[in-house]
């Protein structure tokens with residue numbers, strides 16, 4: 092039911108009108124209606140919400156107090172005696188009128204359409220489309236940048252606690268240029284303009300049936316005609332994609348490179364064949380000196396070039412316009428530094444860079460391990476592997492394998508590595524990669540000792556950390572970066588270590604039990620076979 096929310100009265104609401112607050116007295120569950128007996132208290136849902144089997148109905152307005160934050164840009168309200176409610180456009184501590192947008196058997200989703208008691212962290216959203224029923228791209232524009240980072244830190248800590256049993260205070264660090272609040276002119280930098288805005292170097296615009304390129308509503312296919320996107324990098328905004336007619340296209344993808352270089356951008360049209368069949372004509376508009384845009388094939392580069400130039404970690408990088416690169420101009424450098432700090436590579440070290448993209452992290456460790464070391468990157472996108480090989484051609488000790496990570500680690504063809512980096516997509520590590528890291532089955536005599544896990548999803552990070560810690564790894568450090576200001580997204584770098592003796596113990600245990608000889612200087616005692624966590628290890632020389 093994308094974009095259209097039936098009102099409480101059973102009628103249909105125009106998509107653009109979802110955010111409007113209808114007179115609450117006229118709606119079921121009105122804020123003015125008295126709470127039902129037994130549901131009094133600060134979190135009591137106002138009004139007769141018990142309709143049929145569902146405690147909430149879509150279109151209903153409910154007055155609730157927001158308790159905490161949840162993964163995905165939501166806040167949580169727990170109206171007494173009622174299912175939990177996930178509310179967007181709210182902040183912890185606020186009392187709001189929540190307009191119910193979706194009801195499931197266990198919870199409801201809602202939008203805060205009226206703020207009755209404001210959080211001190213609330214600000215006016217810089218973009219007029221960041222509002223209930225508006226653009227789904229940003230989640231936290233209504234909070235100060237500092238508060239956004241605290242919310243993200245709370246979510247990371249929450250996921251670690253719930254999914255991995257790790258109690259850890261988390262700080263989300265701003266990236267250069269995003270340190271202060273919006274409006275502080277002294278902080279405007281060349282990197283990203285106004286703090287928190289102007290950072291997004293890659294944007295995918297959705298195109299509606301009339302050829303208008305915009306952004307999608309939250310959990311909706313509806314295309315919002317935003318005109319301009321304030322979090323987009325100035326170079327993206329200068330291309331004025333929403334200003335053109337994109338009839339016949341399904342999406343328009345824009346990417347701009349960070350290095351100084353002519354025409355360092357790409358505009359790619361992804362065609363919607365279904366729309367053409369229905370008789371939509373394609374209108375194109377010429378750009379100054381350009382050949383105009385065409386949507387005749389499935390994916391067509393219509394402007395700019397196929398490879399972008401990026402600058403990070405003191406090097407120039409060539410990256411396919413369709414391939415992966417961090418979208419915040421300062422992210423690649425910040426993450427590279429965090430990976431280096433997690434691994435502490437030394438000359439002669441062996442390194443594995445899983446999900447390596449165009450080779451960023453491989454390239455950062457390569458000069459430090461030197462020609463006596465070896466770095467192997469694994470990536471399944473052939474264009475990215477080609478980029479990586481070209482980017483790091485000056486380091487003959489760096490090799491790239493084009494493969495699915497799960498397959499590469501299962502086949503046992505990867506060289507042994509003391510240091511491992513993984514930067515998977517949101518789904519997290521392939522289970523085979525987790526098993527590989529735990530078992531060190533490729534080289535039990537030289538198992539990995541340090542692991543830098545770069546993650547853009549706190550939930551899958553926590554899930555994988557739970558498995559890795561259970562398998563003998565220790566979480567030494569976790570840094571989190573606000574690489575996506577105004578949105579709920581956050582980038583983490585977890586530093587894990589595994590004492591060599593534990594890795595050896597596990598490997599030996601797998602291959603033949605504890606009768607295997609241990610390396611000199613280490614004593615490994617078994618304190619319970621059922622739970623592998625119960626291995627105790629001590630340095631015999633220290634006894």
Ligand SMILES: C[S@@+](CC[C@H](N)C(=O)[O-])C[C@H]1O[C@@H](n2cnc3c(N)ncnc32)[C@H](O)[C@@H]1O
Nearest residue numbers: 415446447448451470471472495496514515516
């Ligand atoms: C988050 S990006 C990281 C890229 C690189 N580390 C960087 O920072 O530029 C994840 C990369 O993993 C690749 N990828 C996703 N799933 C994969 C898989 N199952 N096997 C191998 N590579 C995969 C994607 O193509 C993408 O390049």
